[in-house]
Amino acid sequence: MDPTEALEEHFRRTVEGEQRIEPRDWMPDAYRATLVRQIAQHAHSEIIGMQPEGNWITRAPSLRRKAILMAKVQDEAGHGLYLYAAAETLGTSRDQLLDLLHRGRQKYSSIFNYPTLTWADVGAIGWLVDGAAITNQIPLCRCSYGPYARAMTRICKEESFHQRQGFELLHTLSHGTAAQLAMAQDAVNRWWWPSLMMFGPPDAESAHGARSAAWRIKRHSNDELRQRFVDMTVPQSEVLGVSLPDPELRWNAERGHYDFGALDWEEFRAVVRGDGPCNRQRLAHRVAAHEEGAWVREAALAYAEKRRREPAA
Amino acid sequence: MTEVEVRTACALRLGDDGLVLSHRLAEWASRAPELEEDVALTNIALDLLGQARTLLTHAGGLEGRGRDENDLAYLREERDFVNCLLVEQENGDFGSTIARQLLWSTYQLGLLEALTRSTDSTLAAVAAKAVKEVAYHRDHALQWTLRLGDGTEESHRRMQAGLDRMWPFTAELFERDGVTAEAVALGIGPDPDGLRPGWDAAVDAVLTEATLRRPADTWAPTGGRRGLHTERFGHLLAEMQHLHRSHPGARW
Numbered sequence: 001m002d003p004t005e006a007l008e009e010h011f012r013r014t015v016e017g018e019q020r021i022e023p024r025d026w027m028p029d030a031y032r033a034t035l036v037r038q039i040a041q042h043a044h045s046e047i048i049g050m051q052p053e054g055n056w057i058t059r060a061p062s063l064r065r066k067a068i069l070m071a072k073v074q075d076e077a078g079h080g081l082y083l084y085a086a087a088e089t090l091g092t093s094r095d096q097l098l099d100l101l102h103r104g105r106q107k108y109s110s111i112f113n114y115p116t117l118t119w120a121d122v123g124a125i126g127w128l129v130d131g132a133a134i135t136n137q138i139p140l141c142r143c144s145y146g147p148y149a150r151a152m153t154r155i156c157k158e159e160s161f162h163q164r165q166g167f168e169l170l171h172t173l174s175h176g177t178a179a180q181l182a183m184a185q186d187a188v189n190r191w192w193w194p195s196l197m198m199f200g201p202p203d204a205e206s207a208h209g210a211r212s213a214a215w216r217i218k219r220h221s222n223d224e225l226r227q228r229f230v231d232m233t234v235p236q237s238e239v240l241g242v243s244l245p246d247p248e249l250r251w252n253a254e255r256g257h258y259d260f261g262a263l264d265w266e267e268f269r270a271v272v273r274g275d276g277p278c279n280r281q282r283l284a285h286r287v288a289a290h291e292e293g294a295w296v297r298e299a300a301l302a303y304a305e306k307r308r309r310e311p312a313a
Numbered sequence: 314m315t316e317v318e319v320r321t322a323c324a325l326r327l328g329d330d331g332l333v334l335s336h337r338l339a340e341w342a343s344r345a346p347e348l349e350e351d352v353a354l355t356n357i358a359l360d361l362l363g364q365a366r367t368l369l370t371h372a373g374g375l376e377g378r379g380r381d382e383n384d385l386a387y388l389r390e391e392r393d394f395v396n397c398l399l400v401e402q403e404n405g406d407f408g409s410t411i412a413r414q415l416l417w418s419t420y421q422l423g424l425l426e427a428l429t430r431s432t433d434s435t436l437a438a439v440a441a442k443a444v445k446e447v448a449y450h451r452d453h454a455l456q457w458t459l460r461l462g463d464g465t466e467e468s469h470r471r472m473q474a475g476l477d478r479m480w481p482f483t484a485e486l487f488e489r490d491g492v493t494a495e496a497v498a499l500g501i502g503p504d505p506d507g508l509r510p511g512w513d514a515a516v517d518a519v520l521t522e523a524t525l526r527r528p529a530d531t532w533a534p535t536g537g538r539r540g541l542h543t544e545r546f547g548h549l550l551a552e553m554q555h556l557h558r559s560h561p562g563a564r565w
């Protein structure tokens with residue numbers, strides 16, 4: 001066995017034995033590249049996701065809700081930090097990844113290309129978008145790459161908190177005035193289908209499924225996770241007292257799952273392509289924040305450099 | 314003024330200061346120069362909002378007209394707010410925001426240290442907790458003042474400009490009026506004159522180390538404590554209050 005084969009064999013056994021790969025371990029280039037792409041997309045989603053909800057901080061209708069929303073948006077910044085740090089252990093810096101995001105070379109979750117039009121959207125995002133994110137992410141807590149798995153464990157705890165807060169916000173609205181109930185229903189109508197699209201294209205069209213499964217990066221298919229989310233969410237919608245905008249949604253006793261209608265994959269592809277309602281706005285906002293902050297980051301570097309050169313006192 | 318009225322006024326002033334500055338800092342969300350600063354600025358905003366909520370609840374209770382924190386935040390008009398003008402100033406660039414933070418947190422820390430000895434036990438308790446938070450806010454502002462003042466030519470220029478812009482609004486912090494005089498007499502709050510030397514010394518030390526120039530004391534706008542605000546303040550309230558006011562009596 002030549003040395004590379006021995007390394008590959010060791011890697012394969014580690015992964016198949018459900019052991020963790022750590023930054024100093026040998027790993028195939030393609031494994032590294034897949035992880036960097038996935039972790040980067042996830043990190044970008046966290047920081048772009050601050051925008052739609054941040055849109056409501058200054059208009060939050062009570063001081064308690066304002067504090068909760070500020071803390072949530074802050075959590076998302078923290079998630080971005082953990083994930084960029086995880087990507088750094090694979091040899092790719094935050095600056096490099098941000099640059100790829102800003103030049104449109106890397107993606108973030110398409111869900112954040114939809115607008116938050118009313119206060120109820122804050123609740124719908126917490127309930128549905130954080131809910132879908134958790135469904136996607138809980139299996140990642142057992143991902144074969146150690147730093148990513150550990151980051152996901154921390155993140156999932158906070159996301160489930162966000163999901164409960166979103167549910168509680170919507171529950172208050174749906175049990176409030178007629179106008180509040182209508183606001184909640186409208187938000188759920190707009191966010192339901194995009195949330196289902198968060199699980200990605202149908203399995204038949206999914207590009208990297210099999211290899212990621214062998215590497216213990218992805219453990220369930222897109223369609224399995226989507227079904228799991230629908231099954232979890234329908235009973236919650238009944239507690240909320242809102243309907244879901246799908247006439248074909250019904251319990252299938254034979255399958256032991258809810259059946260649901262077909263997704264509009266044409267819309268999905270359009271948003272991924274960059275033609276969603278907010279793609280241009282979200283990216284422009286991010287790039288502007290980065291460029292307007294350049295002089296601050298340069299100053300911090302220059303100051304640190306001056307202190308380093310100073311003779312020790 | 315009765316003692317209760319003085320205690321109410323003191324709680325309302327500091328409560329409005331925190332509410333308004335927290336709102337301004339929250340405007341930075343997703344816009345900070347780096348992710349760490351997004352986290353830090355929101356942290357500070359959350360601390361200030363937490364302080365404000367306790368203070369407004371306390372003021373509403375003392376007032377005895379059944380108003381809670383939300384009634385006071387969302388249902389008062391511009392002329393009813395008694396925050397100082399400094400905290401309502403627009404963010405500007407990061408240098409302006411840091412200048413406002415340095416000047417305000419240095420003042421607030423001195424005020425809170427004195428308020429830990431207030432005869433109003435709620436004010437004293439809020440102050441005891443907030444002292445630790447605001448010590449961090451001040452350290453954050455101090456570190457950035459040094460980095461920006463003594464960083465690059467551009468950052469020095471911007472930091473000095475921010476300082477020049479915010480400086481005139483600091484005079485109001487040390488103004489004396491009926492409320493401060495009564496507060497001193499009743500042991501509720503400190504004499505603003507007594508806070509000045511500590512503030513001067515702390516600010517001067519930071520500015521010197523940051524190679525920044527202390528602006529001259531010339532224009533000294535005032536009026537916030539009497540509900541006379543800057544034009545932009547009405548826009549802040551319009552944004553903050555619009556949704557709450559659009560649904561009278563609704564719970565959120």
Ligand SMILES: [Fe+2]
Nearest residue numbers: 046075076079
């Ligand atoms: Fe997150």
Ligand SMILES: [Fe+2]
Nearest residue numbers: 076130159162
């Ligand atoms: Fe979240």
